[in-house]
Amino acid sequence: MPRDSAAPCLSERATGMALSVLTEILQMLEALSESGKAGSIDLRSLPLSDADRMELEEVLGRGEVQAQLDLAGESEVWETTYPGVWWIRHKGAGGKIATEEISVCRIPEILMTHPVDIEVAAARLKQELETTDV
Amino acid sequence: MSDKKTLGEMLTERGVSRRTFLKYASYTASIMALPPTAATAIAQGIANARRQSVIWLSFQECTGCTESITRAHSPSIEDLIFDFISLDYHHTLMNASGHAAEAAREAAMKENAGEYIVVVDGSVPLKDDGIYSTIAGITNLQMLEETCKDAFAVIAVGSCATFGGIPAANPNPTGAVAISDIITDKPIINISGCPPIPEAMTGVISYLLSFGSIPELDHLGRPKAFFGEAIHDRCYRRPFYERGMFAKSFDDEGARQGWCLFEVGCKGPVTYNACATLKWNGGVSFPIQSGHGCLGCSEPNFWDMGGFYKPLSTAKGDPLKWAGGAVVAGAAIGAASAAIARNKRNKVLKEGK
Numbered sequence: 272m273p274r275d276s277a278a279p280c281l282s283e284r285a286t287g288m289a290l291s292v293l294t295e296i297l298q299m300l301e302a303l304s305e306s307g308k309a310g311s312i313d314l315r316s317l318p319l320s321d322a323d324r325m326e327l328e329e330v331l332g333r334g335e336v337q338a339q340l341d342l343a344g345e346s347e348v349w350e351t352t353y354p355g356v357w358w359i360r361h362k363g364a365g366g367k368i369a370t371e372e373i374s375v376c377r378i379p380e381i382l383m384t385h386p387v388d389i390e391v392a393a394a395r396l397k398q399e400l401e402t403t404d405v
Numbered sequence: 406m407s408d409k410k411t412l413g414e415m416l417t418e419r420g421v422s423r424r425t426f427l428k429y430a431s432y433t434a435s436i437m438a439l440p441p442t443a444a445t446a447i448a449q450g451i452a453n454a455r456r457q458s459v460i461w462l463s464f465q466e467c468t469g470c471t472e473s474i475t476r477a478h479s480p481s482i483e484d485l486i487f488d489f490i491s492l493d494y495h496h497t498l499m500n501a502s503g504h505a506a507e508a509a510r511e512a513a514m515k516e517n518a519g520e521y522i523v524v525v526d527g528s529v530p531l532k533d534d535g536i537y538s539t540i541a542g543i544t545n546l547q548m549l550e551e552t553c554k555d556a557f558a559v560i561a562v563g564s565c566a567t568f569g570g571i572p573a574a575n576p577n578p579t580g581a582v583a584i585s586d587i588i589t590d591k592p593i594i595n596i597s598g599c600p601p602i603p604e605a606m607t608g609v610i611s612y613l614l615s616f617g618s619i620p621e622l623d624h625l626g627r628p629k630a631f632f633g634e635a636i637h638d639r640c641y642r643r644p645f646y647e648r649g650m651f652a653k654s655f656d657d658e659g660a661r662q663g664w665c666l667f668e669v670g671c672k673g674p675v676t677y678n679a680c681a682t683l684k685w686n687g688g689v690s691f692p693i694q695s696g697h698g699c700l701g702c703s704e705p706n707f708w709d710m711g712g713f714y715k716p717l718s719t720a721k722g723d724p725l726k727w728a729g730g731a732v733v734a735g736a737a738i739g740a741a742s743a744a745i746a747r748n749k750r751n752k753v754l755k756e757g758k
Binding site (some may be wrong): 312313316340343346361363370381385388391 | 413417422423424425427428429431432434435436438440441442444445452484485639687688
């Protein structure tokens with residue numbers, strides 16, 4: 272984010288919010304493990320400084336699964352080094368982050384194919400097979 | 406006109422996947438301060454909704470509100486709202502003009518009776534039978550009453566439509582009033598600001614589409630998701646305020662260091678809006694981050710609040726005491742000015758009819 276040198280913000284300073292978020296993630300992860308209950312945290316709704324966000328991203332890291340989505344702008348989804356803890360980043364106009372959340376679940380809904388899209392895909396492939404010589 | 410197909414059916418035909426709906430729903434949930442888990446319900450609600458007919462009326466205004474909602478960015482998630490609505494009438498944006506434009510408004514009202522949304526920017530002049538602003542040979546008052554008669558809901562956007570705004574500023578030569586002073590039998594959502602934050606406008610329309618109901622509003626009829634907290638509450642300069650570190654002028658050391666702008670007239674403590682969190686121009690900045698105090702543009706009578714560069718409190722002594730007093734005084738001023746404005750508008754309404 273561009274910074275106005277005449278009006279320095281406090282974004283370089285860590286405020287301790289990362290630790291609070293990590294504690295909440297732990298509670299959600301335990302709930303997922305014990306009862307299968309999923310949870311989410313909207314990072315945009317929290318007063319995180321840039322330093323807090325970096326700290327959170329560093330602690331969680333990037334794990335085995337990473338996906339890039341092309342949906343009205345880019346989106347990124349990755350499983351952190353803590354299985355079951357997913358980071359979802361949706362970008363909007365100009366590649367800026369439109370929304371960002373931590374999802375604690377087996378797999379984020381955004382990665383799953385919706386039944387309607389499966390139905391449409393089947394119809395489309397059927398039509399393709401009927402009209403082309405494969 | 407509104408399509409009889411659902412938005413899900415319509416956009417699926419155009420190759421828009423349900424993942425895209427979900428992404429938009431996540432974005433809407435975030436800006437409306439709903440839990441991320443609400444995204445699934447929002448996506449389903451939008452997919453099942455019909456394309457929403459919207460009639461946009463522009464009265465005594467500057468077109469800044471339209472500029473805000475149609476901000477020139479590349480097509481992205483924020484712009485999907487324009488696939489979800491059928492903008493059946495808008496002076497500035499529609500191709501048709503003259504009789505054809507008015508015919509489009511009348512047709513939309515007839516075909517979508519009881520279901521269309523009226524968005525209004527600008528205040529309505531009542532003095533001298535409302536002759537100070539007319540469209541298609543009728544006064545703004547006549548057009549507003551006629552168009553809102555069969556509406557599902559009315560969204561007043563911008564401080565002119567919500568509180569009278571600049572046209573209603575002292576001495577209010579045209580007898581300008583807010584939409585809520587005229588329309589009293591329909592749900593009205595006020596999205597104030599000069600102009601309003603674009604996400605506040607699109608977020609409310611998405612909420613209406615998803616849930617078919619009005620979001621929670623504050624005492625001035627504004628959605629709490631955007632107007633629930635004062636600018637001051639979420640301002641990144643607040644730590645300086647807490648420490649009593651204030652810029653005394655726009656070119657002093659305090660201003661250069663980014664200290665609190667309270668003493669150079671910032672109205673952040675008494676202004677409720679989401680500028681400090683959503684920011685402007687795609688999240689780049691907001692007035693205080695750019696070095697200028699908040700003008701209080703989303704509050705009633707902001708133009709007559711005593712001067713943009715005058716501190717909220719003129720008491721002498723400890724700045725922290727001033728500030729604390731100012732917050733209380735500011736809230737009282739806000740309440741009092743709202744009451745005065747309402748009385749003033751009621752008087753004008755009586756005189757105008």
